[in-house]
Amino acid sequence: MRKAVEKVINNEMSARQAADRYKVPRATLNDRISAIKRGKEMSTEPLMGRFHNTFSLEHEKILVGHVKDLANRLMPLNRKEFLYLVFQLAEKLKLPHQFNKEKKSLRTPESTSLMRAVGFNRPQVDRFYECLETLIYRERGKNVTVLIAMSAGGQFVPPFFVFPRSRMNERLMINAPNESVGEAQPNGWMNAELFLKWMHLFVKYSNPTAENPVLLILDGHASHKDLDVIEFARKNHIHMLSTPPHTTHKLQPSTC
Missing domain, CATH: 1.10.10 (Arc Repressor Mutant, subunit A)
Structure with missing residues (x-):
């Protein structure tokens, strides 16, 4: 050719x-x-x-740039996240493609905190938690995700609640801290769409500028690696950096 x-x-x-x-x-x-x-x-x-x-060489360079940028910020993509990024880029560029349909929620299962410890027998520990989950699952309530951000100076961004329901009901926000935000998501998990909404809230309260950019330390969740999130952060002078896997208990004081 x-x-x-x-x-x-x-x-x-x-x-x-x-x-x-x-x-x-x-x-x-x-x-x-x-x-x-x-x-x-x-x-x-x-x-x-x-x-x-699907992509020209120019588009491939853009994709490689996104992947390298995330890796440099300690947010490497796994295969599933990479394929989703490829899908997003093809859709954004309006290119015909045969990639899988968009998945609204990408959630990387988090390893148990026991990986941080030394001297445990992993199979036995996993077995313990599997038994524990079986015993308490029927009594377990629904999870509500709360995203909180704070600065080293003690300033907070209002809490961002994600309720496990299809439609948001403002009554759920009764007695919530002032200016808190509530959103509904059927499984109650954070996803890329909701995280982008939170990023708008973060910009409102952190006021990043070209002269005074803001460092945002994250934990490497899949929603942080979304193409729209990456581009929004760049446009608004937010430098995202992720802690290495299984180290938030040592490197991020806000982790409980």
Whole structure:
């Protein structure tokens, strides 16, 4: 394909001649040539069977940049999170693709705090908690997620509540701290959409600027790695940094 494109671009052959000479599909060759003439960076590497590239080289560089940036902030992506980021980028760029449909909630299961300890027998400890969960599950109430942020100077962002229900009821906020925010999510977990709403709240109370950016220390939850969250943070002068896995009990004083 590369040689065929070069021959046509250099006016050494017609597209038909190059396609016949190098045994490449003429329609694909014409598409590559048209894209290059429009100034679009295109790969001329052969395709793998029936699979076609979704992203141009320029778009791939953007994707790699996001991944490297997250890794540098101690927020590496696992496979599921990476595929979701790829899906988001393709949707944002309005590119036709065959990636999985969007999943509204991405939640990486958190390892138990016992991983932090030394000298425990992991299988036995896991067995204990499995038995404990079985015994108490029927009596367990519904979880409510509360996102709280504070500064080293003692200033707080109002609490952000996520209630396990389909529709928000303002009565749930009775007696909540002033200016608290409540949202509804069927499973009561934080997701990327809600975390982005919280980021708007964070900007309101932290007032980051280009001259005075704000450092936001996180725990590496999947919602922090969302493409819209990343871009919002960059636009609003928020430097996100995650603690390494299983270290929040030592590095983040707010962890209980």
